[in-house]
Amino acid sequence: MQFLSEEEAYLFYNKYACSLGFSIRRGNQHKVKNSSTIQQRTFTCSRQGVHAEDKREDKFNYSRPETRCGCDARMKISLTNGIYYVYEFKEAHNHSLATGNMSQYLRSHRKVTEAQLANAEVAKSVGISNKATIDLMTKEACGPENLGFISTDMKNRVYSKRTLKAKVGDTGGVLELWRRRFQKMSFFYSIQVYKDDLITNIFWTDSKMVSDYALFGDVICFDTTYRKLDDGRPFGLIVGVNNHKKTIVFGTALLYDETVEVLLGFLEHF
Structure with missing residues (x-):
């Protein structure tokens, strides 16, 4: 079997995979020396190989489900005289395949x-x-x-x-997007950027928060314990208690980190 391009070979194998009920991905490749032309390419089942042990696992409350099971199904192609030929094809899978029309929901399809x-x-x-x-x-x-x-x-x-x-270092479009969003929601905001024009800290509050602070701002609490993930950015909250002993928010911020400089800057804005 032969193909005119690497993409044509991928589309063929992907169509074959859809008919059988599995998903594929591009595997290892070798290029012609001093060229961007692909000399050899391997297309594998998406469940090929196994994930390496994640050393951060103990830091997360949630871990992604394991999908790879060492499936060895694959197709290898090689370039000869401008044409890609299949020189290895393994069709056996070590897992169950999608049935009926369920294969269309697999990633590569x-x-x-x-x-x-x-x-x-x-x-x-x-x-x-x-x-x-x-x-x-x-x-x-x-x-x-x-x-x-x-x-x-x-x-x-x-x-x-x-x-x-948005190009690297160009925050114009991003800043404008934030400004429009806050303006539509009647928010008060402050956006800090580094000297290379990359956004670092974003602080915002609304009119209700300002009003609540004027009434119940005798004692406040600054909390940055909430994060989406352990390696994510801190989401800071300044909170208090109203006359019904309910927690209320006075101000919020998405912070770059929890250094003294960043926290002081946030409190100064507040």
């Missing part, structure tokens, strides 16, 4: 097209939520089985596209 992404961007620009946009696309496609992706795929593509628009 899901794809958001440029047209779908453009429609989502237009819908977002006029205030339509991602969920409503995906629901409409699902109806137009006559069901989720014909859509070709799941909602997470669309969210990731939209986020990635907006992230790529």
Whole structure:
């Protein structure tokens, strides 16, 4: 079997995988010396190999489920005289395969097209939520089985596209996005940046927080114990207690770290 390009070989193996009920990924590659041309490429089952032990496991409350089980199914191609030939093919799997139409929900078979992404961007620009946009696309496609992706795929593509628009060191678009969001929500905010124009600390509060602080700000507590993950950034809260002995928030911040300089800067802004 032969192919004109590495991409053509990938599409073939991916289509084959979809028909059998497994997902694939690109494996090892070797390039022609002093060139970007791929000499050899391995396409494997997505469950090939095993994950190395995560030394951070004891720090997390949640760990990702293990999906790899050492499956040895693969296809290897090699370039000869401008044509890619299959020189090794293993079809046996050591795990159960997806049945029926469930294979279309496996990772390598899901794809958001440029047209779908453009429609989502237009819908977002006029205030339509991602969920409503995906629901409409699902109806137009006559069901989720014909859509070709799941909602997470669309969210990731939209986020990635907006992230790529902001060049390294260029926070203009990001800052403007934050400003517009806070202004629409009647927020008061402060954004700190490093000398290389990268955002570090963001502080915000709203009119209700200001009003509550004026009434119940005799005693406050500064708390940065909440984090999404142990290696994430601290999310700081200045809280107090109202006359009903209920906790209320006076101010919030997303901090770069918990150094003395950062914490003092946050309190000065507050």
